[in-house]
Amino acid sequence: MHSDPASVRASIRKYVMIGAALLVFTVITVAVNRVHLVVPLAITVALIIAIAKGSMVAAVFMHLSDEKRWIYGALLLTAICFAVLMSVPFFTVHDTIGTPQPAIGLAEHTPGH
């Protein structure tokens, strides 16, 4: 990260511009919500805008666009673990524990029949 006074001075305009862009994106998010899109499309649009806003905060305010390799490495590991965490709900779709199974062929194997 370039943090000498001259480059910081040059970055101030960028911070203000990004702040303004984030506010505009917030207005867009609320405006899109008023259109009443179908739920899957509304979720997609809202998440795309949120990811765009989050990326701007991380890249500019948190200086991630110009960081050291160790930080990128730590964040890559975090991203992998986060992806696993987010995939847990999808695994539950195939979870059949506790679901009653049909008793196929039970009558033929029951003693006394």
Next chain:
Amino acid sequence: MNIPYTVEERPDSGLANGKLGIWLFLASEVMLFGALFSTYIILRTGATEWPHGELSVPLGAINTVILISSSVTMVMAWASLKMQQWGKHRLYLTATVVLAAIFLINKYFEYSDHLTRGEGPWHSTFLAIYFTLTGLHGLHIVGGMIVMGYLLGPGAKLWKSNPNQFTNRIEYTGLYWHFVDLVWIFLFPVLYLL
């Protein structure tokens, strides 16, 4: 004995200890909030119906604007220190604390509106996850305010004895604060709009 690498960068990582430390802390925070977001997905996809429009969108949007503005003032507080502008730094950091306080006041009104109607976390699955996510986020806001309060008060003395270390502390506080803002950027659409 002095703690090494509080200001100068380590030769192996190229980072001061505090910088790597705060990023590892933020990584653990990603997993903490990630677990709750994952819980939200499970609860929502498993629900037969999900309430819509229970929360005040204008109030949520105002809080989003407040937190984004506080992120700008926080980064300006750090930039001011880098440019040796102590007065401006104090102004921006104070503005960040004030904006954080306004956020919490808004949240208080929102919570009390629900609770006076008997709509606490016990009322529905949606309100349970809403109070959990926003409550945890609110605690992070309080934590950030305590740290910033310290840096405005007794912690400010470090500027005279070791300005570089103080600037680093402001940078790490800023990284935490931007993360808190980032979490809200996702909480707002997920809870208020969808």
